[in-house]
Amino acid sequence: MPDQTTPLSPDVSPEPLPETTPARKYVENKPPxxxxxxxxxxxxxxxxxxxxxxxxxxxxKTR
Incomplete structure (x- = not known):
């Protein structure tokens, strides 16, 4: 059993906020x-x- 446990807060939603833009998609074969x-x-x-x-x-040389 862990020494410290973090309580779950019910007001935190796992969905991202609607005004935030999603992260840029990572393409492995394309350099930045x-x-x-x-x-x-x-x-x-x-x-x-x-x-x-x-x-x-x-x-x-000319001098």
Missing amino acids: RGLYVRVFIYVVATHVLLAFMSLLVIIA
Whole structure:
């Protein structure tokens, strides 16, 4: 027998409230949308960094 028992309250309903929206359905084979956003930002940032470094190399060679 457990040491502590929780009393059941009759005023709590097990049904969800009607104004709440249901949780988003989980699909196992689909990655989250935030992953695509992060990958896009990383790719763009990498290209910008490489372009800036190339520009610095071109400026350094012309001097």
